[in-house]
Amino acid sequence: MTEQIPLVDYLELGDDPHLVANECTSCHARFFDRRNACASCSGTDFQKVKVSTTGELKAFTIVAFAAPGVPVPFVAGLIDCDGTSVRGNVVNVEPDPEHVSLGMKVRLTTYPMGTDEAGTEAIAFGFEPIS
Amino acid sequence: MAEDVWILGIHMTKFGKHKDLDTVDLAAEAALGALADGGVSMQQMGVLAAGNLMNAAAGIGQQLQKQIGQTGVPVFNVANACATGATALKTAIMAVKSGECDMGLAVGVEKLAGAGLLAGGARKEDSNTWEPSGRYGAVAPVDGRIGTETMPGVFAQIGMEYGHKYGGTSFELFARISEKNHAHSTLNPLAAYQKKFTVEEIMNDIMIAYPNTRPMCSANCDGAAAAVVISDSALKKLSKEQQKRAIKVSASVLTTDPYQEACQILPDVNTLTRNAAEQAYEQAGIGPDDLDLVELHDCFATAELVHYDNLKLCEPGGAVDFFQSGATWRDGKTPVNVSGGLESKGHPIAATGIANIWEVCHHLRGEAGDRQIENAKVGLAHVIGLGSACGVHILEKSAA
Numbered sequence: 436m437t438e439q440i441p442l443v444d445y446l447e448l449g450d451d452p453h454l455v456a457n458e459c460t461s462c463h464a465r466f467f468d469r470r471n472a473c474a475s476c477s478g479t480d481f482q483k484v485k486v487s488t489t490g491e492l493k494a495f496t497i498v499a500f501a502a503p504g505v506p507v508p509f510v511a512g513l514i515d516c517d518g519t520s521v522r523g524n525v526v527n528v529e530p531d532p533e534h535v536s537l538g539m540k541v542r543l544t545t546y547p548m549g550t551d552e553a554g555t556e557a558i559a560f561g562f563e564p565i566s
Numbered sequence: 567m568a569e570d571v572w573i574l575g576i577h578m579t580k581f582g583k584h585k586d587l588d589t590v591d592l593a594a595e596a597a598l599g600a601l602a603d604g605g606v607s608m609q610q611m612g613v614l615a616a617g618n619l620m621n622a623a624a625g626i627g628q629q630l631q632k633q634i635g636q637t638g639v640p641v642f643n644v645a646n647a648c649a650t651g652a653t654a655l656k657t658a659i660m661a662v663k664s665g666e667c668d669m670g671l672a673v674g675v676e677k678l679a680g681a682g683l684l685a686g687g688a689r690k691e692d693s694n695t696w697e698p699s700g701r702y703g704a705v706a707p708v709d710g711r712i713g714t715e716t717m718p719g720v721f722a723q724i725g726m727e728y729g730h731k732y733g734g735t736s737f738e739l740f741a742r743i744s745e746k747n748h749a750h751s752t753l754n755p756l757a758a759y760q761k762k763f764t765v766e767e768i769m770n771d772i773m774i775a776y777p778n779t780r781p782m783c784s785a786n787c788d789g790a791a792a793a794v795v796i797s798d799s800a801l802k803k804l805s806k807e808q809q810k811r812a813i814k815v816s817a818s819v820l821t822t823d824p825y826q827e828a829c830q831i832l833p834d835v836n837t838l839t840r841n842a843a844e845q846a847y848e849q850a851g852i853g854p855d856d857l858d859l860v861e862l863h864d865c866f867a868t869a870e871l872v873h874y875d876n877l878k879l880c881e882p883g884g885a886v887d888f889f890q891s892g893a894t895w896r897d898g899k900t901p902v903n904v905s906g907g908l909e910s911k912g913h914p915i916a917a918t919g920i921a922n923i924w925e926v927c928h929h930l931r932g933e934a935g936d937r938q939i940e941n942a943k944v945g946l947a948h949v950i951g952l953g954s955a956c957g958v959h960i961l962e963k964s965a966a
Contacts, residue, residue: 440696442711444703466830468701475825493730494832496722497776498714502689505710511719513727513832520828522713532737532776537730548706549692557696557705560712 442548442559443467447485452545452560454486456519465519488543489565490516495537497530510535514562526561540565568663570798572812573961575604578924581758581789581912583679589618593630593675596790596917600671604794605808608635611794612667615642615657617650617674617916630673639667648865649949650674651791651919652820652957658795659818668800674921675790676914684786686715717952718783718866719775723832725868726777728875734886735871737777741768744782744867744909746895751906753896753937758787758912782867787912791920810964813927816850816944817960823953835869835950839876842958846946847878850960854878857900858942859929861922863950864907874902877948877958896939904929904937919957922947930963 441448445455445467456465460482464475472479495512498505510525525541528534541562548557577599579592587595593616601607616627627641640661646653651674658670678684689707696705709715729735745765751757763771763781771779796804801812821842826834847853854877862877864870871885879900880888888894894902905911905925908918926945928934943963950956 440698440705442705443708444698464825464827468830469703474830494723494727496714496719496726496778497773498710498716498719499773499775500683500718501710501714501716502683502687504689504691505686507710509710509714511714511723513713513723513828518827520831522831524711524713537726548711551693551695553695555696 437550437554437556439556439558442557446558446560448545448558453488453543454521454560455483456486457481458484486519486521487517490514490521490541490562492525492537492539492541493520495525495535497532497535512562514541524561525563527563571659571662571815572796572798572801573793573815573923573927574606574669574796574801574808574812575600575602575794576792576924576927577603578756578791578917578921579789580756581787581914584788587788589621589626589675589677590629590633592677592788592790593618593626593673594633596675596792597630597634597671597673600792600794605805606669606794609637610669611637611639611671613640613642613658613661613670615644615654615670615672617644617654618676619645619647619650619915620676620678626675646955647951647953648863648915649820649919649951649955649957650916651921652949652959653919653955655793655920655923655959656818656820656957659815662795662797669794669796671792671794672920673790673792674916674919676916677788678786678914679788681786683716685717714775716775718778720833720952721866721869722775722778724835725871727832728872728885732883732886737769738765739886739889740777740782740867740871741765741779743870743889744768747864747903747907747909748781750896750904750937751910754906754911757906757910758785759910778866778868782909784865784908784913785910787914789912789914789917789921791917791924793920793923811931812964813930814962814964815959816852816962817846817958819845819849819958821845821956833952833954835954836872836876838954838956839873839948839950842956843877846958846960852944852960856944857946859901859904859926859939859945860948861903861905861925861945862948864903864909865913865950867909870902870907873948877946896937901939904939919949922949923959923961926961930961
C-alpha cells in the first residue's frame with residue numbers, strides 16, 4: 436500500500452479520518468496550529484481533542500478569481516463542527532449559489548492530492564453536503 | 567485630563583493612476599497640502615508619523631523629510647495593514663496629547679494602481695516531496711485547498727456569516743450597497759472612479775468571490791493623504807480663521823481583535839470594531855444618532871453591511887433593514903460613504919485612514935461642494951486593517 440501523509444498535521448488519517456485540535460486545558464479554546472500559548476487565556480497546557488466530523492456551513496464564498504495554479508471556481512467555507520469552527524472547502528458539490536447554501540449540513544471527507552517522488556501520497560480534506 | 571487635539575490642516579491627493587509621481591511625490595503633495603491648509607510650516611511640526619504599507623521597511627517618513635524638511639524631529643514609520651493611515655494619525659495625536667509637542671504631521675501614501683490580489687495572489691508550486699512545514703505542518707500550499715486567503719473571499723464570508731446569523735442578505739442586497747457608493751462617487755472629483763452603475767450591471771460584472779463582483783471590491787489605486795494636528799492651547803494662539811476651520815478630534819481610538827471562538831479561522835472584524843465604536847462614543851460623549859455622516863471601511867460591499875451594525879448605526883442584527891430603509895444614502899438618516907467609499911473613491915491602503923478623515927472634515931467645514939451634507943456638525947471615520955486593527959475617529963465642527 437502507498438504511504439500516505441496528510442496535507443496538514445491536524446488531519447488524522449486512517450479508518451476514521453478526522454481533525455485534531457489543540458485544546459487549552461484551562462479555558463478550552465481550540466486551535467489548529469502549533470501553539471506557544473493560548474490566545475484566549477495565555478495558558479500553556481494543551482491537549483489533543485478530536486473535532487466532530489459533521490457540521491453546519493456558517494459562511495461561504497465561491498472563489499472565481501485566485502492565484503495562478505489554484506483551480507477555480509471552488510467553495511471556501513467556515514464550518515461549525517459542534518461548536519468548533521473549521522476552515523475548509525466545500526467539495527463534491529456544484530460550485531454555484533443554487534447548490535451551496537448557508538446552514539447546509541456537511542461532513543468531513545478526504546481525497547488524494549497527488550504522489551511525490553518518493554511515492555508518498557498526500558491526502559487533503561474538505562466538507563461534502565450530507566444529502 | 568489631557569487637552570483636546572484638533573485637526574488644523576488636511577489634504578488628500580486625487581486618487582487614481584499617477585504614473586509620473588512616485589510614493590515620495592504623492593506623500594509630499596499631501597503633506598505640503600496639509601501644512602498649507604493649516605497655515606503652518608514643516609518647521610513647526612514636532613513629530614512626523616508616516617505610513618506606506620507596501621514598502622514598510624523603506625522609511626517613508628525620512629524619505630519625505632529629505633524632500634520637504636529635515637528638521638530632526640522624531641519620525642514614527644508605522645504599518646498596520648489597512649489601518650496604517652489611522653495609526654499614523656493616532657500616533658501624531660498621542661504625541662500632542664502627551665504634551666511632547668504642540669503640532670504633528672501624519673501622512674499615509676500608497677502606489678497600488680494596477681495591483682491585483684493583495685493576498686492569495688500567488689501560490690508556491692508544490693514541491694517534489696511532501697515535507698511538512700510551518701505552524702500547521704502543511705506539506706503543500708493551502709490557499710485554495712483549505713479555504714481562501716484572498717481578501718474578496720475572506721470578506722465575502724464575513725458578509726455571508728452576518729446573513730447566516732440574522733437573515734435577509736442576498737447577492738442583490740450586497741450589490742445594492744455597491745450601487746449606492748458608486749452613485750455617491752459621481753459627486754467626488756478626487757475619486758478614482760466616478761461611474762454610476764445599475765444593480766444589474768454590478769451583478770453581471772466579473773465575479774471575483776461570490777457574492778462580490780468586481781465593482782463590489784475596493785479599487786487599487788495610487789494616492790496620499792496627510793493631516794496636521796494641534797493642541798488646544800497652541801490653536802488658541804493662531805488666527806480666528808485658522809480656529810474656525812479647525813476640526814475637533816472628539817475621539818481617537820485604535821483597537822485590535824480580542825480572542826473570540828473562530829477568530830483564527832475567519833478573521834473577526836466585528837468585535838474590535840464594536841469595541842472601538844463604544845470607546846469612541848464614550849470619549850466623545852455622543853451617540854450614533856448624533857452622527858451627520860460616516861465614512862466606514864467598505865473594502866468590499868459585504869463588509870459595509872456588517873459595519874452598520876458594528877458601529878451601532880442600527881439595532882443589533884438590523885443592518886439589512888437599516889440599509890433597505892435608505893438610511894445610508896446621502897439623503898438618508900445616516901449618510902455612509904458619501905465620498906464613494908473604497909469601492910469607487912479607491913483604496914491606496916496607507917492613505918485610506920487619513921483620506922476618510924479628510925472627507926469628514928471637508929463636510930464639517932462646509933467645503934464639500936456638490937456633495938456637501940448640509941449643516942454637518944459631527945462625523946465618524948472608520949478603518950479596518952486585517953490581522954486585525956481598527957481605527958475609529960469622531961470629529962466635530964469648531965464652535966468658533
